[in-house]
Amino acid sequence: MNKIGVINHITEWLKGYSDESGTKGFVVGVSGGIDSALTSTLAARTGKPTLCLEMPIHQAESQITRASEHIDFLQKEFPNVTRQKLDLSTVFDGFVATLPPSGAAARDMALVNTRARLRMTSLYYFAQLNSSIVVGTGNKVEDFGVGFYTKYGDGGVDISPIADLMKSEVYALAKELNVIQSILDAAPTDGLWGDDRTDEDQIGASYPELEWAMDFIANGEVGEISSRQEKVLDIYKRLNRINQHKMIPIPVCLIPETLK
Numbered sequence: 001m002n003k004i005g006v007i008n009h010i011t012e013w014l015k016g017y018s019d020e021s022g023t024k025g026f027v028v029g030v031s032g033g034i035d036s037a038l039t040s041t042l043a044a045r046t047g048k049p050t051l052c053l054e055m056p057i058h059q060a061e062s063q064i065t066r067a068s069e070h071i072d073f074l075q076k077e078f079p080n081v082t083r084q085k086l087d088l089s090t091v092f093d094g095f096v097a098t099l100p101p102s103g104a105a106a107r108d109m110a111l112v113n114t115r116a117r118l119r120m121t122s123l124y125y126f127a128q129l130n131s132s133i134v135v136g137t138g139n140k141v142e143d144f145g146v147g148f149y150t151k152y153g154d155g156g157v158d159i160s161p162i163a164d165l166m167k168s169e170v171y172a173l174a175k176e177l178n179v180i181q182s183i184l185d186a187a188p189t190d191g192l193w194g195d196d197r198t199d200e201d202q203i204g205a206s207y208p209e210l211e212w213a214m215d216f217i218a219n220g221e222v223g224e225i226s227s228r229q230e231k232v233l234d235i236y237k238r239l240n241r242i243n244q245h246k247m248i249p250i251p252v253c254l255i256p257e258t259l260k
Contacts, residue, residue: 001169003176007042010161015046017159018133025049025080027127028135029119029154031191032066035137037183038174039162040070043135044078051126054085055119057092058194066182073180084126088118112192116153127158136160139170141210146203146236147243148190155246166214167207203239205232213237 018025025048028040043050052071056064074081092115104110123134136157142148143163149155162170167188175184188199188207200206205213212229213236225233 001172003173006165006169007045007173007176010042011045014043014135014159014161015048018046018048021133023133024131025051025133026135027051027053027123027130027132029053029055029123029137030067030071031137032063032070032183033137033186033188033191034167034170034174034179034183035139035142035162036067037070037179038170038177039135039137040074040081041174041177041179042161044074044081047078047080049130049132050074050078050081051130051132052081052083053123053126054083055088055122056085057088057115057118057192059191060194060196062186063189063191066180066186069180070183073178086122088115088122092118113150113153115192116150116190117156120153120156124156133158136163138163139165139167141167141207141214144247145210145214146239147246148199148203148239149246150192151246154190166211168211203235205235210236 014026026043026046028036028043028050030036030040030052040050040052052074054064054067054071071081071083075083095114095118096111120134126132127134134157136154136159138149138154138157138160139162143155143160165173171184189197190199190202203210209229209232213233216223216225216229216233217236
């Protein structure tokens with residue numbers, strides 16, 4: 001991969017989109033993870049106003065620290081970067097308190113997705129306030145492979161600058177842009193559970209394994225595979241199947257002309 005070429009291409013794409021849309025800049029949610037670190041750095045490189053929004057909800061301290069240190073790094077490098085910290089913990093707790101009691105097994109996952117949707121609402125508040133664009137932070141494996149994101153949460157964005165990059169490519173570009181070492185070293189996590197579980201804990205496979213599965217399927221599933229690869233392939237196919245509703249346009253019921 002031509003890392004400098006890709007970095008410049010995405011930077012110009014972001015700037016061009018903002019210019020054409022008549023907006024002033026960008027809003028990026030910064031979590032302390034590699035995807036948001038790369039995305040916010042690319043947005044900052046445009047020279048346009050870039051607001052980095054921290055939105056902890058009962059977050060692990062290590063994630064909060066990484067996010068803050070990354071924004072410190074950006075502000076030293078780019079005068080166009082501003083920051084806003086918005087602790088949504090009490091908002092989330094207030095919402096939970098209004099809900100009827102439930103012993104449903106799906107309740108925990110529903111509340112996890114609620115956290116992501118509260119953050120999306122916050123991003124759009126500041127975007128509208130500043131005539132800016134909400135920039136998505138999803139990579140190709142998450143967005144088009146296993147659907148590892150929240151519909152209308154972190155999937156609710158205006159543009160997706162890194163969604164054609166595999167996770168390994170995200171790391172390569174982040175390293176090229178001198179993203180801080182603590183983020184490069186941190187295990188990927190969505191940070192939605194209030195504990196230290198990683199993406200791999202939730203998915204059951206690592207990002208390198210998922211990238212292999214995507215490539216293996218794209219190449220026609222040719223060749224012998226190990227028992228572990230077979231398991232990874234099953235995980236990938238299952239998640240890709242059940243999360244198709246996130247990856248395709250919303251179904252629209254078309255009314256026949258004869259009924260209109």
